Amino acid sequence: MSAATDDRYKGYRGPCVELMKRFDVTVWCEVRADTTRGRFEGLLLPRSETSDEDHLVLKLNSGYNIGIRHDTVRRLERLGYREARYKIPEKEFPTDPTHPWVKLYGTGGTIASRLDYRTGAVIPAFSPGELYGSVPELADICNLETEKLFAVFSENMGPEQYLVLVEKVGDAIREGYNGIVIGHGTDTMHHTAAALSFMVQRPPVPIVMVGSQRSSDRPSSDAAQNLINATWAAAHGPIAEVMVCMFGPTSDRYNLLHRGTRVRKMHSSYRSTFRTLGDIPLAMVEKGSFTALKHDYLTRRTDRDVVLQLAFEERVTLAYYYPGMQPDVIDALVERGYKGIVIAGTGLGHVNRKIYPALERARDAGVLVYMTLQTLWGFVQMHVYETGREILGLGVIPLANMLPEVAYIKLGWAMGVHPDNPHAVRELMTTAIAGEMTEREPHDGYLILQGGVPEVQEFLERVWR
Numbered sequence: 001m002s003a004a005t006d007d008r009y010k011g012y013r014g015p016c017v018e019l020m021k022r023f024d025v026t027v028w029c030e031v032r033a034d035t036t037r038g039r040f041e042g043l044l045l046p047r048s049e050t051s052d053e054d055h056l057v058l059k060l061n062s063g064y065n066i067g068i069r070h071d072t073v074r075r076l077e078r079l080g081y082r083e084a085r086y087k088i089p090e091k092e093f094p095t096d097p098t099h100p101w102v103k104l105y106g107t108g109g110t111i112a113s114r115l116d117y118r119t120g121a122v123i124p125a126f127s128p129g130e131l132y133g134s135v136p137e138l139a140d141i142c143n144l145e146t147e148k149l150f151a152v153f154s155e156n157m158g159p160e161q162y163l164v165l166v167e168k169v170g171d172a173i174r175e176g177y178n179g180i181v182i183g184h185g186t187d188t189m190h191h192t193a194a195a196l197s198f199m200v201q202r203p204p205v206p207i208v209m210v211g212s213q214r215s216s217d218r219p220s221s222d223a224a225q226n227l228i229n230a231t232w233a234a235a236h237g238p239i240a241e242v243m244v245c246m247f248g249p250t251s252d253r254y255n256l257l258h259r260g261t262r263v264r265k266m267h268s269s270y271r272s273t274f275r276t277l278g279d280i281p282l283a284m285v286e287k288g289s290f291t292a293l294k295h296d297y298l299t300r301r302t303d304r305d306v307v308l309q310l311a312f313e314e315r316v317t318l319a320y321y322y323p324g325m326q327p328d329v330i331d332a333l334v335e336r337g338y339k340g341i342v343i344a345g346t347g348l349g350h351v352n353r354k355i356y357p358a359l360e361r362a363r364d365a366g367v368l369v370y371m372t373l374q375t376l377w378g379f380v381q382m383h384v385y386e387t388g389r390e391i392l393g394l395g396v397i398p399l400a401n402m403l404p405e406v407a408y409i410k411l412g413w414a415m416g417v418h419p420d421n422p423h424a425v426r427e428l429m430t431t432a433i434a435g436e437m438t439e440r441e442p443h444d445g446y447l448i449l450q451g452g453v454p455e456v457q458e459f460l461e462r463v464w465r
């Protein structure tokens, strides 16, 4: 095959190429495919060099890709041709002396990704320069400087990356930026938000984490809206805390700002996936307008000195309890040298009796064990049942309404800050320093679906009528 032919049928072989030739279509053709499974319309994508030879791949108008087996195709009709270009020009960002200065750090994730048609995978490929080249509205908000720190999906973020990020955040604060934005994969954004909340205490300016659930080459992408609102919150918003700024309601109306220690990704694919748990979100941000939902936040103060504490003990872990858990799970952790264990227990903070001797052995080995809840909402209350009191008697320390992942991060940080000082660790773990434990839950926090607010209100009114 000549190179030109290769390009027209890029990545396809055997029966798929025959099919494309028979119906006179090539890659990048918009096609209507009549198949034994129904009719599909979309863009015929190039295929991965490593893929099978049986399937054509169509990018549907919804943005989703589907594979169609060649032997199910009855007819292919060419509707048009549209070669996709995913290289976005890096734009020189205009500087306006009246605008605040924002530093954007990129770590990767979908917000910094595009589809790689060679492998069919989503790869981190946008440089931050391309990122704002694709969202020119950012120039109306601030002067933006960007720096790409990592290009990873967020499951690859961990203590090593947290420490680099914290140092960089410290640099940006020292250099006098008015706000900081951190682009990050959504999957573990709440872990990194918690790490920043403990390691960067009392920042003078907003530190806003942002991501997107859908990559920017998809029509329903949330990347631009999230980035615009996050950048606005960093440049102009009054709250100087570590926050997550993500899609609020499904109706594209506004973003919510969540406190870094109370936020969690709650849905694998919805754009409105982040929720504040145990509280209500801090604020709504909607194209330059800001509505505070809470008022107990730290405000911007250029005269406030940030406290940076870069430390993390990696031998801590999070154990999600399940009925039937065997004591050797805990024993194995102790034997392998883990120094701290956060348990996500059932109900008010329980594990089965079988585990008790292992908890006792952990305590005797000097391992610190803390209790959090799988229910995510509510407080650990180990005085209510006899079993809870027994677990307390084994030295397990309850952590109020601290979220399990937040407790894991806090324990790693606290043990890093105070190595070999369990009393200081315990003191730090049981004192709220960044909103990670609250006095009580708001009566409306659990009921309001946050981001579904208008929808839920409408629904309830219909039910009450």
Ligand code: ASP
Pocket (backbone or CB within 6 Å): 108, 109, 110, 111, 152, 153, 154, 155, 184, 185, 186, 187, 188, 211, 212, 213, 214
């Ligand atoms: N897997 C991606 C990540 O967390 C998902 C995303 O960015 O939304 O990096």
